[in-house]
Amino acid sequence: METKGIVICGVGGQGSLLASKLLGRVLVNEGYDIKVSEVHGMSQRGGSVITYVRYGDKVYSPVVQSGEAEFVISFERIEAARYAHLLKKGGIIITNTQRVDPMPVITGAAQYPEEILGELTAKGVQVEAIDALTLAQEAGSAKAVNIVLMGQLARHFHIDYDKWIAALEQTVKPKFVELNKKAFRLGYESGK
Amino acid sequence: MKELMIGNAAVARGLYEAGVQVVSSYPGTPSTEITEFSATYDEVYCEWAPNEKVAMEAAFGASLQGVRSACCMKHVGLNVAADPLFTLSYTGVTGGLVVCVADDPGMHSSQNEQDSRHYAVAAKVPMLEPADSQECKDFAKLAFEISEQFDTPCMLRMCTRIAHAQSVVELEERVVPEKKPYVKNPQKFIMAPANAIARHPFVEERTEKLRAYAETAPVNRVEMGGTDIGIITSGTCYQYCKEVFGDSVSILKLGMLNPLPVEKIREFAGKVGKLYVVEELDGVIESHCRSIGVDVIGKERFSALGEFSQKSIAEAFGMEPKETVTADTQVPVRPPVMCSGCPHRGLYYVLAKNKLTVLGDIGCYTLGMAPPLCALDSTLCMGASISGLHGFNKASGGETENKTVCVIGDSTFMHSGMTGLANVAYNGSNSTVIILDNSITGMTGHQQNPTTGYNIKGDPATKINLEALCHALGIERVRVVDPYDLEGTEKAVLEELAVEAPSVIISRRPCVLLKYVKPKAPVAVNKDKCRSCKRCMKLGCPSIHMDADGKAGIDNTLCVGCGVCEQLCPFGAIEHTEATMAELPPAQSVAQ
Numbered sequence: 001m002e003t004k005g006i007v008i009c010g011v012g013g014q015g016s017l018l019a020s021k022l023l024g025r026v027l028v029n030e031g032y033d034i035k036v037s038e039v040h041g042m043s044q045r046g047g048s049v050i051t052y053v054r055y056g057d058k059v060y061s062p063v064v065q066s067g068e069a070e071f072v073i074s075f076e077r078i079e080a081a082r083y084a085h086l087l088k089k090g091g092i093i094i095t096n097t098q099r100v101d102p103m104p105v106i107t108g109a110a111q112y113p114e115e116i117l118g119e120l121t122a123k124g125v126q127v128e129a130i131d132a133l134t135l136a137q138e139a140g141s142a143k144a145v146n147i148v149l150m151g152q153l154a155r156h157f158h159i160d161y162d163k164w165i166a167a168l169e170q171t172v173k174p175k176f177v178e179l180n181k182k183a184f185r186l187g188y189e190s191g192k
Numbered sequence: 193m194k195e196l197m198i199g200n201a202a203v204a205r206g207l208y209e210a211g212v213q214v215v216s217s218y219p220g221t222p223s224t225e226i227t228e229f230s231a232t233y234d235e236v237y238c239e240w241a242p243n244e245k246v247a248m249e250a251a252f253g254a255s256l257q258g259v260r261s262a263c264c265m266k267h268v269g270l271n272v273a274a275d276p277l278f279t280l281s282y283t284g285v286t287g288g289l290v291v292c293v294a295d296d297p298g299m300h301s302s303q304n305e306q307d308s309r310h311y312a313v314a315a316k317v318p319m320l321e322p323a324d325s326q327e328c329k330d331f332a333k334l335a336f337e338i339s340e341q342f343d344t345p346c347m348l349r350m351c352t353r354i355a356h357a358q359s360v361v362e363l364e365e366r367v368v369p370e371k372k373p374y375v376k377n378p379q380k381f382i383m384a385p386a387n388a389i390a391r392h393p394f395v396e397e398r399t400e401k402l403r404a405y406a407e408t409a410p411v412n413r414v415e416m417g418g419t420d421i422g423i424i425t426s427g428t429c430y431q432y433c434k435e436v437f438g439d440s441v442s443i444l445k446l447g448m449l450n451p452l453p454v455e456k457i458r459e460f461a462g463k464v465g466k467l468y469v470v471e472e473l474d475g476v477i478e479s480h481c482r483s484i485g486v487d488v489i490g491k492e493r494f495s496a497l498g499e500f501s502q503k504s505i506a507e508a509f510g511m512e513p514k515e516t517v518t519a520d521t522q523v524p525v526r527p528p529v530m531c532s533g534c535p536h537r538g539l540y541y542v543l544a545k546n547k548l549t550v551l552g553d554i555g556c557y558t559l560g561m562a563p564p565l566c567a568l569d570s571t572l573c574m575g576a577s578i579s580g581l582h583g584f585n586k587a588s589g590g591e592t593e594n595k596t597v598c599v600i601g602d603s604t605f606m607h608s609g610m611t612g613l614a615n616v617a618y619n620g621s622n623s624t625v626i627i628l629d630n631s632i633t634g635m636t637g638h639q640q641n642p643t644t645g646y647n648i649k650g651d652p653a654t655k656i657n658l659e660a661l662c663h664a665l666g667i668e669r670v671r672v673v674d675p676y677d678l679e680g681t682e683k684a685v686l687e688e689l690a691v692e693a694p695s696v697i698i699s700r701r702p703c704v705l706l707k708y709v710k711p712k713a714p715v716a717v718n719k720d721k722c723r724s725c726k727r728c729m730k731l732g733c734p735s736i737h738m739d740a741d742g743k744a745g746i747d748n749t750l751c752v753g754c755g756v757c758e759q760l761c762p763f764g765a766i767e768h769t770e771a772t773m774a775e776l777p778p779a780q781s782v783a784q
Contacts, residue, residue, distance in 0.1 A: 034360065035358065036196070045531065045635075047528030060434040061434075062428075065514075066516045081519050084516075086516075088516075101734075103526070103732065103734065105524055106732075107732070113521045124517070
């Protein structure tokens with residue numbers, strides 16, 4: 001099979017690392033070859049961050065480039081738009097509806113583009129926007145936004161729900177399993 | 193057992209399996225996790241050294257003792273460790289010694305884009321470069337074998353996309369080679385001129401032996417495919433080429449970057465049509481090919497700038513870009529920022545308010561350069577703030593002494609600020625040095641250092657007292673301020689600038705991201721009192737914004753109640769919801 005790409009993006013500190021860990025686990029369990037590329041260091045301090053996940057029979061490059069991603073999963077609205085060019089034709093954006101102002105918006109040097117996801121939809125991109133923060137809080141912790149989003153991804157993905165739950169149990173600490181299972185289910189059922 | 197590991201974790205695993213006994217390093221993105229993962233193996237002695245030179249020398253000592261040792265650093269760290277490296281090449285080793293160095297093409301977290309391969313060539317030591325996590329582990333082990341077989345330190349070159357990319361690794365058991373006895377050997381280990389002169393021919397002969405090894409080494413691998421195009425490449429570039437071309441071209445993948453083979457390259461060149469060298473940063477392989485009479489297409493086609501990818505390589509070969517969709521509206525940039533409650537912010541506000549010239553250094557606090565604070569004038573390398581300030585003040589004939597300061601973090605001060613401060617004292621400039629003591633090495637992700645009181649394993653360790661150290665370095669005026677206290681901080685800065693003596697101000701408050709630092713209740717804006725003057729916006733705090741009603745607003749999910757904005761507001765519109773400044777612990781006690 002051809003190598004496929006998934007992009008997870010957001011704002012430094014939002015917890016994209018656990019999301020890529022869960023995704024990596026479920027893909028490894030399925031027997032895929034896989035590469036995950038992260039960037040650490042300076043960009044983590046509230047900057048725009050991106051993780052690439054690639055899987056297939058044999059994966060070479062660890063990075064996803066323009067027009068290659070099946071999914072762009074975003075923790076923040078405009079970060080989804082920032083990396084929309086990575087989507088391949090027919091790809092899907094899954095984004096949290098949360099707004100986090102970047103410094104140029106805070107200082108008034110730039111405007112927050114409120115309508116940008118609508119612009120993408122108008123151009124034929126499938127955008128699944130969910131209020132993952134509220135769902136995460138409903139599950140018991142605002143930090144579970146990452147797992148809510150992975151639940152939404154699972155709805156559109158070819159791997160069975162139960163296998164995701166098994167991977168989740170392998171990925172998170174035992175005392176957080178129940179909370180994360182709930183967050184995953186809320187994400188999975190959102191927009192149904 | 194198979195595991196998904198980042199390259200750095202796989203290097204650590206390789207060092208471990210090879211029986212490494214001592215790992216000494218200084219943190220630096222993208223190399224840091226090699227040492228952090230090494231420290232998770234109880235059998236390995238692991239430490240954060242004050243800088244890379246000390247780390248490499250500690251690894252030398254361990255090798256002299258007869259065990260396998262390693263040191264790890266980022267590319268610019270190798271500049272600091274270059275002194276021991278060049279002579280280690282002459283002494284060679286007893287136990288194997290591996291130098292891991294991580295380059296950062298694209299400068300995700302670095303001040304330059306230098307190519308470490310030049311060091312291997314210049315110091316005449318072998319260098320390996322892995323292309324995925326499995327190779328990271330395998331090459332770390334091979335590096336020890338080469339080190340011992342050829343009596344040389346062996347370098348392992350990483351780059352960001354290998355160091356921080358996860359792929360599948362097969363784990364094996366740890367095998368510890370027998371410790372070699374320590375035998376006094378002055379001819380080999382005392383590099384005084386007479387001995388070094390005698391040793392240099394050994395280095396030249398070793399290079400030729402290593403080159404012969406490179407001719408047949410399995411890590412230099414030919415993958416024959418279509419023969420119209422041949423590509424010589426290594427590391428992450430190999431992966432991008434395979435991604436673009438699969439088996440439609442032939443590839444010579446070099447796992448050993450120094451010394452480079454001669455016959456192997458000539459033979460490969462003879463089997464293919466057009467020959468390309470695909471390498472990030474400088475044309476090191478390309479120059480070698482030209483020097484042995486092999487004509488290649490290299491840097492005239494592939495940039496010397498930044499990172500490559502399957503996209504950039506496909507484009508360089510004239511392929512059509514893939515179809516994409518983008519929004520027409522521009523997405524505002526999201527640069528990294530100092531966190532809400534960052535202790536550096538209050539200090540920077542004071543410096544910016546007084547329009548001081550500020551020579552900066554390397555760390556989170558480099559972010560003080562960004563608007564709206566724009567507090568920095570220069571950032572060169574670790575330690576250059578203090579030494580640079582001294583030169584700046586000397587060159588102005590002292591005229592700048594009362595309006596110029598420098599800022600340097602606690603870890604950076606221990607790394608290479610101390611010698612600069614000794615120069616300020618010894619050669620007498622009335623410089624005002626500010627040490628930003630946030631009680632941790634921040635930017636690289638919270639590593640301990642000699643001023644924090646803990647070692648790499650988190651166990652209590654000797655805590656070097658910065659005040660006493662500055663006194664010992666000849667500075668009489670040393671004072672401590674709390675950067676959350678704007679008035680006190682400003683008073684200290686202005687007083688020390690005015691005084692005719694060198695001085696150190698320690699701006700002390702631990703990083704807000706440290707686990708033991710408990711956030712306080714967020715502050716809130718009293719909308720009736722806010723007059724929209726925007727003075728609070730001058731801080732560049734990610735928690736503060738202007739609401740649609742034109743008045744300031746605080747994001748209470750981000751605010752940690754540091755209270756700095758509260759002190760700025762001339763109308764008392766920013767109010768603490770529960771705690772007040774009086775309840776903040778005094779600056780002296782917070783760093784315990």
